[in-house]
Amino acid sequence: MSAGIVTAAERGLIGCHRCGHVVERPSPAPAGDCGRCGAALHRRKPQSLERCWAFLIAAMILYIPANTLTMMRTINPFNSTDDTIISGVVYLWVAGTPELAVIVFVASVMVPIGKFIALLILLLSVRRGSDRDRAGRTRLYRIIERIGHWSMLDVFVVALLVALVRFDLFGRVEAGGGAICFGAVVLLTMMASLSFDPRLIWDTPARHD
């Protein structure tokens, strides 16, 4: 590791996660509350790994019905069509613009799956106590933290279409159970990444061999 780096834990300091205030609280002492903003201080987020695993597994299970159940049902006087995420993307590609089809595909398929994989990598590498490319893994964490909410895109699209297409003559649009599951997946993956503590990546000492 780069020389001259001192961690707050080694130095008996705790940085407040809410306001950035730095409090002196050497290790055996309880972390207590922040003197500036009153938030509870934590040397590491409590039960970070357990909570992250729980949210992640719940999200991965719900991702299956989110993709197989109907996201959106279009009803007109002659027939009705059920769309899932994927068939919605295909429709956009064929009848709309390929650019938007790609955006929806990235937001609804690649971002959630990428987040599942990234969180699994982070959780497993922390459990193994890996010291490989910590800066890279921290960057991975920052990326998934920043892009996770874009998966909500298709849920919003369905809500808007439901509101707009309400003519008796031309039919209507209804939201399906897939939309509920998909919204839940997005919230759960966001909660998973918020519960993960990236400082755990740095906690194992570097091996000198």
Add this chain to the structure above:
Amino acid sequence: MSVDRWVVCEQCDAVHARRELQPGEVADCVRCGHQLYRHHRFDVEMLLALTLTTAIAFLLANVYPIIALDAQGAYNAATIWGAVIATWESGVAPVAFIAALLVFFFPLAQILLFAYVLLGLHGGRRPGEFRQAMHALSLMQPWSMAEVFMLGILVAIVKLQGVMTVIPGIGLWSFAVLTLLLAALTSYDLQDLWDIAERLDGDGGPVAREPA
């Protein structure tokens, strides 16, 4: 100046000595690259002006329809609340609830809380519920989704265009402006506001300072 001498990286726990930054400069963690802090980009007056402009955009975006449809004489327009209520009636109440929270209540609460905090700081004092307001702002920060909703509007327009005439409403332009303003407002580092409030309290305030 009563701002901490030390900065602790919240992503790798490295301790850094705080230094004065030049305008536009940012301080990154030398160990993991996380942005620790940056030069204050706005003063309180500018931030307050930004908050009030955002409030106006929010009002317009919610009063006027976002999109209207014209299909052979049958006309239908949707406001944000129209979308929420229609989704609720279509049998997926949880989706309507989440959408209302992320696209209406969180932005509204953020605007009001920023206004409350900044009006106080502008008047030279720390407002009474400063701590609670700042905690609420920091909790809501990751859940702001106006920009995702904006992209959702564009996708919805494209999906409908083949079948019907889609007329973008005043609400759409207002919402686009709101998205940009809200992004600027919520990207503001709340730690700066804590520092400003602390400086207002002046030396000898009740705030515990770290020994050297």
